[in-house]
Amino acid sequence: MSKEKFGIAIHGGAGTILRSKMTAEKEQAYRSALEIALDAGYAVLAKGGTSLAAVECAVIKLENCPLFNAGRGSVFNAKGEHEMDASIMDGKTLHAGAVAAVRNFKNPITLAHKVLLHSDHVLLMGEGAMEFAKPYALDMESDEYFHVDHRYAQWQKIKGSDSFQLDHAKEDKKYLGTVGAVALDMDGNLAAATSTGGMTNKKFGRIGDSPLIGLGNYANNKTCAVSCTGSGEYIMRGVTAYDISCLMEYKGLSLDEAANESVMKRLLDLGGDGGVIAIDAQGNISMPFNCDGMYRGMRNQERREVSIYG
Amino acid sequence: MSKEKFGIAIHGGAGTILRSKMTAEKEQAYRSALEIALDAGYAVLAKGGTSLAAVECAVIKLENCPLFNAGRGSVFNAKGEHEMDASIMDGKTLHAGAVAAVRNFKNPITLAHKVLLHSDHVLLMGEGAMEFAKPYALDMESDEYFHVDHRYAQWQKIKGSDSFQLDHAKEDKKYLGTVGAVALDMDGNLAAATSTGGMTNKKFGRIGDSPLIGLGNYANNKTCAVSCTGSGEYIMRGVTAYDISCLMEYKGLSLDEAANESVMKRLLDLGGDGGVIAIDAQGNISMPFNCDGMYRGMRNQERREVSIYG
Numbered sequence: 001m002s003k004e005k006f007g008i009a010i011h012g013g014a015g016t017i018l019r020s021k022m023t024a025e026k027e028q029a030y031r032s033a034l035e036i037a038l039d040a041g042y043a044v045l046a047k048g049g050t051s052l053a054a055v056e057c058a059v060i061k062l063e064n065c066p067l068f069n070a071g072r073g074s075v076f077n078a079k080g081e082h083e084m085d086a087s088i089m090d091g092k093t094l095h096a097g098a099v100a101a102v103r104n105f106k107n108p109i110t111l112a113h114k115v116l117l118h119s120d121h122v123l124l125m126g127e128g129a130m131e132f133a134k135p136y137a138l139d140m141e142s143d144e145y146f147h148v149d150h151r152y153a154q155w156q157k158i159k160g161s162d163s164f165q166l167d168h169a170k171e172d173k174k175y176l177g178t179v180g181a182v183a184l185d186m187d188g189n190l191a192a193a194t195s196t197g198g199m200t201n202k203k204f205g206r207i208g209d210s211p212l213i214g215l216g217n218y219a220n221n222k223t224c225a226v227s228c229t230g231s232g233e234y235i236m237r238g239v240t241a242y243d244i245s246c247l248m249e250y251k252g253l254s255l256d257e258a259a260n261e262s263v264m265k266r267l268l269d270l271g272g273d274g275g276v277i278a279i280d281a282q283g284n285i286s287m288p289f290n291c292d293g294m295y296r297g298m299r300n301q302e303r304r305e306v307s308i309y310g
Numbered sequence: 311m312s313k314e315k316f317g318i319a320i321h322g323g324a325g326t327i328l329r330s331k332m333t334a335e336k337e338q339a340y341r342s343a344l345e346i347a348l349d350a351g352y353a354v355l356a357k358g359g360t361s362l363a364a365v366e367c368a369v370i371k372l373e374n375c376p377l378f379n380a381g382r383g384s385v386f387n388a389k390g391e392h393e394m395d396a397s398i399m400d401g402k403t404l405h406a407g408a409v410a411a412v413r414n415f416k417n418p419i420t421l422a423h424k425v426l427l428h429s430d431h432v433l434l435m436g437e438g439a440m441e442f443a444k445p446y447a448l449d450m451e452s453d454e455y456f457h458v459d460h461r462y463a464q465w466q467k468i469k470g471s472d473s474f475q476l477d478h479a480k481e482d483k484k485y486l487g488t489v490g491a492v493a494l495d496m497d498g499n500l501a502a503a504t505s506t507g508g509m510t511n512k513k514f515g516r517i518g519d520s521p522l523i524g525l526g527n528y529a530n531n532k533t534c535a536v537s538c539t540g541s542g543e544y545i546m547r548g549v550t551a552y553d554i555s556c557l558m559e560y561k562g563l564s565l566d567e568a569a570n571e572s573v574m575k576r577l578l579d580l581g582g583d584g585g586v587i588a589i590d591a592q593g594n595i596s597m598p599f600n601c602d603g604m605y606r607g608m609r610n611q612e613r614r615e616v617s618i619y620g
Contacts, residue, residue, distance in 0.1 A: 096547055101436075121514065122542075122547065123516065123517040123518075124514045124515050124517070125516075125517055126435075126436060127515065128513060131513070132513070132514040203441070204429070204438035204442040205434050205435035205437065205438020205439055206431045206435075207433040207435055212433075212522055213525070213546050213547065214524050214552065232432075233431055236406070236432045236523050238404075239523065239524035239549070239552040242524065242549040242552055242553070242556075246552075246557075247556075250556055
């Protein structure tokens with residue numbers, strides 16, 4: 001193992017992604033978007049940048065793409081608004097920053113990174129997070145920027161009902177969202193970042209797993225960096241991201257064994273759909289998911305891959 | 311071990327609780343309040359009630375007492391408001407309910423229990439949680455009810471500054487708050503509940519560990535039930551509650567070994583102050599803390615104890 005081994009993995013959500021419902025054009029659009037994010041994050045690492053910078057960079061690209069449920073492509077909540085969650089964690093220091101239910105930030109992941117860098121707190125929410133952000137002059141966007149037609153159509157179908165995405169009785173399952181990135185840099189430091197627009201028709205100030213350290217996002221140089229996607233409530237109850245780290249640290253499993261145990265067995269036993277991307281301190285990458293597909297990609301010095309189906 | 315072994319443990323916060331700064335009268339008031347909560351929770355178990363009912367009952371008593379930083383005794387945030395967090399988890403089903411930044415609920419733990427019972431979600435926040443609560447006609451209280459003089463005095467000392475409680479440069483550390491309960495019932499089911507008023511002069515919509523499953527609160531019949539108290543951000547980064555469960559499940563440690571490893575070593579290594587109460591499926595109870603004191607109590611068929619100092 002070379003000390004200078006580095007790599008990155010990204011995801012753009014998991015769920016009922018069926019080849020039969022995908023056009024060649026749409027598939028190409030997803031693949032291109034994933035490649036752009038992957039290559040941007042990888043370029044940061046190749047230039048000697050930190051894993052924190054690389055995961056932020058990759059997630060920004062995914063947030064800026066209307067195809068994914070994060071940033072610009074965020075779904076509509078029950079009020080027709082876009083409330084976004086994001087988190088980032090530094091595996092070297094175990095410092096973390098996260099935000100929940102923030103609006104109009106072009107890149108919630110950058111706001112989460114500011115929380116990591118400049119706050120004594122880990123998790124800030126709503127208008128309070130907006131107040132915190134004032135000194136940093138982050139890019140803000142109007143509601144129109146976040147109005148993406150296919151998201152609006154998804155909302156119109158269930159608006160006014162008690163349905164929301166991830167309702168397991170619904171075909172809406174196929175819209176499981178969230179984006180994320182995990183990376184190992186040349187200095188051997190791990191980082192993880194996750195960002196989401198939540199659930200279509202979301203009510204009651206629901207917070208999912210994405211902004212929660214140990215649940216949807218975790219990084220620790222001793223073990224691994226993990227970003228989750230899927231049915232958030234099950235990931236929360238499974239404490240999935242930290243579970244993978246513990247299976248490595250306390251049970252001595254490899255990254256791949258740990259990620260598979262957590263996603264293909266423990267999360268499934270709870271009844272949860274989803275997947276993770278994970279990287280360990282040796283640069284091994286694991287990307288298991290227990291549903292039909294997961295938009296994902298990985299790149300290191302040897303391989304560069306983007307995939308969608310199982 | 312009898313199948314009908316049962317027991318409960320509670321806490322009322324940990325921190326710089328010094329015998330030298332305590333009057334006999336004040337100490338007696340804390341002890342009485344802890345005994346009332348402990349005995350109320352225990353009575354539920356002794357009558358064959360569930361651990362979920364017992365921990366809710368004990369936490370309600372602590373929330374109703376102005377001495378503790380939860381419910382009525384909740385501290386003032388930077389706006390002079392009382393924003394409360396609470397969570398509850400069922401070790402049998404791994405279902406959980408939690409609320410963050412809710413106002414005017416007399417008993418946030420009861421609201422969290424409603425989320426567990428009646429929502430597809432785990433964590434609801436702010437006004438959304440209030441909207442969710444409407445059908446359940448929970449007890450609401452005016453802002454005056456939550457105005458407790460010694461909390462107001464604490465706030466006045468740091469109001470308008472950037473200080474907040476848990477700032478390690480400040481003597482405010484002694485006011486570390488939060489209440490919690492963990493229990494094992496006659497049927498062998500575990501449950502955990504945690505409730506807090508957060509930090510004096512809290513800004514930016516900060517959410518701490520208390521409402522976060524796996525961080526400040528966790529229960530799993532396979533291992534243990536845990537409620538944490540202390541410097542929330544460190545408990546979040548340490549994923550302390552689930553860490554104790556993983557040390558038992560994956561490393562084979564006993565409850566006491568796991569709780570001590572997590573609190574006296576891992577949390578300290580991060581720089582965090584605090585403690586936990588924990589109970590396992592055999593009825594063993596562990597209550598380690600790495601600071602001067604923790605308001606705490608435990609009761610089973612053999613013992614009944616209330617303690618404050620180390």
